[in-house]
Amino acid sequence: MSSLVSSPTAPVSIASERVRRLQRRRSLFSGFFAVLCVLAFAIVVVPLADILWMTLVKGGSAVSPVLFTQVTNGISGGLLNAIEGTLVLSGGAILLGAPLGVLAGIYLSEYGNGRWGNTVRFLADVLAGVPSIVLGYFVYVTLVIGMGWQFSALAGAITLAIMVMPYIARFTELAMRQNPTSLRESAYALGCKEHQVVLRVLLPAARSGVITGVLFALAFSVGETAPLIYTAGWSNYLWNGHLTQEPIGYLTYVIWNFINEPFASAHALAYAAAFLVVAMVLVINLVARAFLTSKRTV
Amino acid sequence: MRVFRPGLLAVSTLIPLALLAVVVFLTSYSWPAIQFNGLHFLTTETWNLGNLYANPVRRDGFEVPIGATYGIWVFIVGTLASSAIALLLAVPVGIGVALFLNDFAPHQLRGTFAQVVELLAMVPSVVYGLWGLEILAPLVLTHIAPFLERVLGFIPFFSGAATSGYGLLSASLVLAIMVLPVITNTLLEAIKRVPSELRESSFGLGATRAEVLLKIVMPSVRVPLIGAVILALGRALGETMAVLMVSGGALNYLPDTIYSPITSMAAFIASQLDSALQDPSGMAVRSLAEIALVLLIIAVIVNVIARLLTHRAGLHRV
Numbered sequence: 001m002s003s004l005v006s007s008p009t010a011p012v013s014i015a016s017e018r019v020r021r022l023q024r025r026r027s028l029f030s031g032f033f034a035v036l037c038v039l040a041f042a043i044v045v046v047p048l049a050d051i052l053w054m055t056l057v058k059g060g061s062a063v064s065p066v067l068f069t070q071v072t073n074g075i076s077g078g079l080l081n082a083i084e085g086t087l088v089l090s091g092g093a094i095l096l097g098a099p100l101g102v103l104a105g106i107y108l109s110e111y112g113n114g115r116w117g118n119t120v121r122f123l124a125d126v127l128a129g130v131p132s133i134v135l136g137y138f139v140y141v142t143l144v145i146g147m148g149w150q151f152s153a154l155a156g157a158i159t160l161a162i163m164v165m166p167y168i169a170r171f172t173e174l175a176m177r178q179n180p181t182s183l184r185e186s187a188y189a190l191g192c193k194e195h196q197v198v199l200r201v202l203l204p205a206a207r208s209g210v211i212t213g214v215l216f217a218l219a220f221s222v223g224e225t226a227p228l229i230y231t232a233g234w235s236n237y238l239w240n241g242h243l244t245q246e247p248i249g250y251l252t253y254v255i256w257n258f259i260n261e262p263f264a265s266a267h268a269l270a271y272a273a274a275f276l277v278v279a280m281v282l283v284i285n286l287v288a289r290a291f292l293t294s295k296r297t298v
Numbered sequence: 299m300r301v302f303r304p305g306l307l308a309v310s311t312l313i314p315l316a317l318l319a320v321v322v323f324l325t326s327y328s329w330p331a332i333q334f335n336g337l338h339f340l341t342t343e344t345w346n347l348g349n350l351y352a353n354p355v356r357r358d359g360f361e362v363p364i365g366a367t368y369g370i371w372v373f374i375v376g377t378l379a380s381s382a383i384a385l386l387l388a389v390p391v392g393i394g395v396a397l398f399l400n401d402f403a404p405h406q407l408r409g410t411f412a413q414v415v416e417l418l419a420m421v422p423s424v425v426y427g428l429w430g431l432e433i434l435a436p437l438v439l440t441h442i443a444p445f446l447e448r449v450l451g452f453i454p455f456f457s458g459a460a461t462s463g464y465g466l467l468s469a470s471l472v473l474a475i476m477v478l479p480v481i482t483n484t485l486l487e488a489i490k491r492v493p494s495e496l497r498e499s500s501f502g503l504g505a506t507r508a509e510v511l512l513k514i515v516m517p518s519v520r521v522p523l524i525g526a527v528i529l530a531l532g533r534a535l536g537e538t539m540a541v542l543m544v545s546g547g548a549l550n551y552l553p554d555t556i557y558s559p560i561t562s563m564a565a566f567i568a569s570q571l572d573s574a575l576q577d578p579s580g581m582a583v584r585s586l587a588e589i590a591l592v593l594l595i596i597a598v599i600v601n602v603i604a605r606l607l608t609h610r611a612g613l614h615r616v
Contacts, residue, residue, distance in 0.1 A: 040394025129601035131536025223422025
């Protein structure tokens with residue numbers, strides 16, 4: 001187009017020929033760019049599909065009933081101890097982290113517009129970005145060694161709770177902020193006390209978002225490994241119910257440790273554990289998304 | 299219930315308190331190591347636990363095993379190199395995926411495709427590690443490394459044959475896939491906030507779609523994009539299991555090519571507990587705490603910058 005301006009005396013046919021060429025080049029580039037973007041997506045899909053194929057198909061073939069009935073015996077046997085340990089650790093993390101996270105999230109959404117609220121919100125995001133291995137080492141230093149708890153279920157669960165608490169808080173805050181102001185105002189107009197407004201009106205109205213956040217946090221903690229190496233330890237036996245002094249097994253440990261053993265039985269257990277972990281994470285996610293979509297349709 | 303609001307306030311202070319406690323306790327526990335190692339800690343290439351079977355000797359006022367040296371320069375280089383290469387790969391692809399999801403994907407499939415990217419963020423890191431160990435590393439050894447050597451071999455960093463699939467290249471590739479959803483999701487949300495008038499008027503002036511995206515949309519999401527990239531950097535720096543499983547575990551050895559084995563700070567902490575516990579003087583465990591402290595400080599700085607940028611852009615994505 002600039003050629004039209006710069007050479008007004010040029011014959012029209014040459015100018016329009018130039019314009020046409022330029023336009024063809026521009027639309028060609030646009031098409032090329034679209035292809036690049038599609039390629040970028042393909043680059044993402046191929047590894048993801050391969051990871052899912054590896055864990056669900058190859059891992060699925062290593063799954064047998066023995067896994068659910070026997071404990072690990074050296075590098076063979078079943079995974080009952082690890083399955084139980086993962087449930088105990090993740091369940092404990094949610095039990096500790098979810099109430100605190102939800103309450104902190106309520107504070108951020110209802111009273112968190114001042115300077116303190118902004119500070120807490122900001123630091124929650126920073127805490128969520130602290131590498132999980134650092135949190136694990138922190139608990140190792142303070143509870144495992146400092147308090148003399150040894151590798152234990154409670155130390156592991158507390159580590160995971162510190163990890164998921166800021167996440168749940170921020171998710172709860174976002175869900176609570178979806179509540180319209182009119183809902184608050186009508187609750188107050190009906191004579192509700194402050195805690196009734198928040199706990200009986202606003203929180204139930206935001207429950208699907210809150211539950212989704214808690215379920216995502218549960219999925220995270222099921223898949224976590226690094227912070228547990230230094231806090232939960234590993235055990236071949238079923239958990240005896242002791243919160244401290246007693247190490248506890250978990251599924252992700254089996255994946256990273258047994259795959260390095262040179263035995264086929266160890267590899268089979270690692271793949272089976274990977275299948276179980278990915279299956280649990282995916283199922284929890286599907287449930288969480290179902291909660292989110294059910295909210296939208298109502 | 300007069301306690302209601304103060305109670306909520308008290309619970310909310312747990313978050314800053316937790317962060318503070320992590321800093322304070324890691325610092326105080328590693329304090330003897332900080333004093334013993336000095337600033338050389340960051341620049342020394344050798345990590346040597348010393349003779350753990352002889353009695354510890356007194357050196358600079360601290361009981362340490364004979365011949366013990368604690369230096370983490372190798373791990374710092376490994377961490378920074380793998381994260382940097384991962385970002386170099388993930389940023390262009392992540393931008394492409396975000397633009398694809400927002401502009402090029404068929405309308406009915408956009409939600410499904412976005413979920414595919416979310417799925418990538420949900421895969422546990424140890425499963426990425428398993429995939430890297432079992433599938434990617436052999437592929438790097440047999441195909442990717444020879445291909446890179448043939449095409450880019452004239453650059454010293456890419457020359458030389460890979461001796462195993464485990465190393466900087468594999469670690470960077472796995473990290474790139476892991477941090478990609480962070481970039482794509484944050485960017486996608488920012489792109490959706492670009493006022494549609496901007497796009498419409500550009501199209502009205504006769505711009506092609508590529509021109510609208512590259513010259514109008516991308517410049518207007520510059521700040522959140524930088525925030526997203528730094529957020530991804532924070533994730534890559536602290537990633538433990540996947541790097542531990544595919545990095546080859548180099549010790550006292552700096553990478554000279556992209557195929558060399560490396561170790562990151564996080565992976566080293568995770569791998570060293572057993573050997574460090576053998577140290578009767580306890581200095582090894584305290585030095586590991588010092589690594590955790592260094593990693594924490596880097597992660598906090600990176601995250602603070604990232605959050606300042608994304609918060610400024612009004613993005614409050616968790």
